[in-house]
Amino acid sequence: MGNCLDSRQQADGFIIAKAHSEAPKRPDKPPPILTIPPCSEKGRTGKMPSPRSEDEILASPHLKPLLFSELKNATRNFRPDSLLGEGGFGCVYKGWLDEQTLCAAKPGCGIVVAVKKLKPQGYQGHKEWLSEVTHLGQLHHPNLVKLIGYCLEDDNRLLVYEFMARGSLENHLFKRSAQPLPWETRVKVAIDAARGLSFLHSSESQVIYRDFKASNILLDSEFNAKLSDFGLAKAGPTGDQTHVSTQVMGTHGYAAPEYVASGRLTAKCDVYSFGVVLLELLSGRRAVDKEKVGLEQKLVDWAKSFLDDKRKIFRLMDTKLGGQYPRKGALILATLGMSCVNLDSRARPPMDEVLKILEKIPSLKCVSVGSPLDKQTLPSPVSKSPRQLDLPSPITPSPVSKSPRQLDLPSPITPTSRESPLPSHMIPTGTMIIGR
Structure with missing residues (x-):
């Protein structure tokens, strides 16, 4: 079940606690x-x-x-x-x-x-x-x-x-004895989880999950992902309310920073947690890894350093993938993940928008990033201002005929007016986006 953000060490992650305006805990019988x-x-x-x-x-x-x-x-x-x-x-x-x-x-x-x-x-x-x-x-x-x-x-x-036969996503990503999840399965899990969150957020009376993390995503025998553990779920704001003021509860590394600081809960807090899980799926790293030092300890901070140059994307990717993923799909997923963990909650996309983008990624074919062809066609970095950045749309195929070996290899960046699957407000500052 969910956890208070406190200094106890639990089996499902490091938790920290902070009290806010709710009534204090009582050992007596709960009200009826x-x-x-x-x-x-x-x-x-x-x-x-x-x-x-x-x-x-x-x-x-x-x-x-x-x-x-x-x-x-x-x-x-x-x-x-x-x-x-x-x-x-x-x-x-x-x-x-x-x-x-x-x-x-x-x-x-x-x-x-x-x-x-x-x-x-x-x-x-x-x-x-x-x-x-x-x-x-x-x-x-x-x-x-x-x-x-x-x-x-x-x-x-x-x-x-x-019973969910394949256990939690956390075990598949981080347990040393687990078989590596292929790219297609990781995208499928992300889409399924996004559908669950989108359903909660778009309900007639909004539900905020409040504890979205890899250990709460369970997989059945076909790797269909389902959200579990609703002990911390909370009804969203109603009427003229912009947020719900509540005791801070969740898991360190996944909880949105503005929620930890103020106790103000919104659906965008779930979006932040979802972005962290996207980065875990890409990198195979935990949200917080205390065995690492400095910048590498917190996944969000570490991942930001690889999105300013498209040639660094392979450093973000999980080595257990063996380079078997579509470069374009990886860039879209990474950019989407970073937009979800934007420090400004207003700049984070809503979950229904996140879901629409994710559902287009499976159409992108895998090309081994470590192949000789890939190395030969790496474009040179081109400096662009944030206003010029654009992202290739997985929805609209190019009218130009391409050979199978060329489909997923981006060409050098050139200014373009093509519509991007990520709106400009969702692109994190300093992120290098790849054109076709």
Whole structure:
């Protein structure tokens, strides 16, 4: 589940804490009313009336209350060899349930599920548990993890999800024993995650995810990506409000700087976090790596140094890709990532615009960046002012016939009036953009 930005070391990342205007944490029983605004999107399922009591939230027709004894049997008494992972919320175990009755089944029988068991931590833990039930119990989308049921007995609070066979994106990018993700899979994951965030942001009543990071992006057996862990999700601003003032919660390295500094939460904070994950997908580096020193410790700061000259792009890319990626696609993705982490939140693109750009990248073919042809055709750097910079559009193909070997190799930069897939306000200052 989500984490306060504090000095504790958690399994899902380094967290730092800062208190703001919300009421202080209390160890006593939580209040019976939790105000959740309605949230839906045309063509999607789920609308959350407001206010709703805890009983009304738990009575969702989309969720099934489950007995603690059944979940205990389903996970073989929460045995260590059933453990899938551990985070700030608690431990997640693999279990088996009968598909029809949702009662415990023998290992290898029925359906596989992931059972998350809350650590006893008073009011705040219950609040995050209830937030997750609220959002995933009402919002349904192909790129959100499905919540099957819950358990609330005495001090036991558990959540039961669909099982995501390939685990988290974090493990695939950073675990040494993991097989490297190919370029096409990385782009697919980025698109799926963007669809999930775009759905939340464009809902009738906006939802801000607030904890977007690689460990919260789960992959199924076909590498379809889904967002998980809605414990920190928050209703967006309404009416004349420009932001939501709240206690700062999230993960260091992913949290937007203006949110960490002021506690003012907007959808653009999610966009910043998304940009960090894009840079992780490109580079294979963590958002924050304390084993490195200086500028290299924080991914965003390190990545900025490679976008002032197109010839440096290969230094940003994950070496595990073996040079197998389209240069043009990599530049678009890198430039998009840097626009998402712009220090000025107003200059960051909305998620629906980010999604439109990402959906065009798979049409670009891979060319080995380390090939002799690539080295021979590297153009010389040309100084251009930020107003002259443009980005080749992956949408509109050139009318000039090109051979397959020439398709993805950019020509020297020349002034052009072609429309760019990235509007001028989305291009980070000092970024070198490549023409065709």
